[in-house]
Amino acid sequence: xxxxxAKESMEEAGLITLDKYPGPAASWSALHLPCDAVxxxxxxxxxxxxxxxxxxxxxxxxxxxE
Numbered sequence: 001x002x003x004x005x006a007k008e009s010m011e012e013a014g015l016i017t018l019d020k021y022p023g024p025a026a027s028w029s030a031l032h033l034p035c036d037a038v039x040x041x042x043x044x045x046x047x048x049x050x051x052x053x054x055x056x057x058x059x060x061x062x063x064x065x066e
Contacts, residue, residue, distance in 0.1 A: 001024065001043075003020070003021035006021045006024070006043050007021065009043065009046065009047060009062055010028070010030055010041070010043065010046060012062050012063045013046050013051075013060050013061060013062045013063065014032060014033045014034055014060065015030035015031065015032055015033070015041060015046070015060065016030055016031040016033065017029070017030045018030055018031060018038065021043075023043075024042070024043045024044045024047075025042060025043075025044055026042065027040035027041065027042055028040060028041055028042065028043060032053045032055065032056070032058070032060070034053075034056065034058055035053060035055050035056035035058070037053065037055035037056065039053060039054050039055060041060060045060075046060050046061075046062060047062060049061040049062070
């Protein structure tokens with residue numbers, strides 16, 4: 001997955017990335033829009049719907065295209 005595609009996937013899951021794409025398994029700083037908190041998330045976990053926000057405990061899941 002390219003950097004722009006990864007960024008789009010994160011945005012679809014409600015995360016605004018704050019730094020350069022580090023790869024699918026590395027932590028990525030992002031702003032979680034629902035709770036307005038900055039944390040670190042792994043793209044792999046977001047895509048597998050196993051990521052959770054450490055601040056509000058919401059499960060981070062990508063939006064499914066219809």
